[in-house]
């Protein structure tokens with residue numbers, strides 16, 4: 001895959017090797033190799049996907065993990081590439097992009113928290129059915145919920161799978177067609193199917209949290225930011 005090309009100094013700055021000035025000095029001092037050739041020009045263009053870039057003999061991208069929190073907007077698909085639709089990766093203007101993928105899927109019309117990383121082990125840990133990671137969603141419905149629905153969600157619902165859904169926590173808002181729901185599974189269209197099982201249609205769905213990670217309210221749909229060190233620690237510590 002041919003990647004974006006960009007200036008070597010910009011690429012190194014994006015990897016937080018140093019400030020733009022420091023990075024220029026590092027390049028001019030002959031410390032950087034592109035495809036095993038020393039490059040001393042900061043404006044040399046590199047291909048972020050295909051070039052091997054070494055600093056002091058150490059490959060820069062290898063083994064480095066990146067973590068972004070995206071407030072996924074409706075209308076984009078949770079995929080790396082798609083021949084027809086805009087993907088969540090298309091929304092990220094970051095370098096390097098190669099190797100990043102969304103952790104799990106939100107439906108095209110669902111908004112909210114989506115973690116994007118290149119850490120496959122973390123993704124596996126968060127999505128593995130045996131780990132039962134909590135996911136909380138804000139939901140709006142075409143009709144009102146009643147108190148008894150809390151019990152139905154707690155007891156588990158038949159959504160056409162081999163077994164009932166695992167216990168889910170439903171919190172009904174003052175406006176009875178709005179609620180927060182926490183599930184510990186990730187079956188296809190799970191939330192929509194759970195509400196369909198009690199005769200309601202989801203009209204709006206937004207993921208608020210996943211495991212220890214909560215959507216940053218400052219992020220508007222389509223906006224993203226790097227995870228903080230604390231968030232990364234919370235996610236990765238066993």
Ligand code: URA
Pocket residue numbers: 105106107108110188189190191192193205
């Ligand atoms: N459940 C759904 O139905 N859709 C999503 O996007 C996520 C959970």
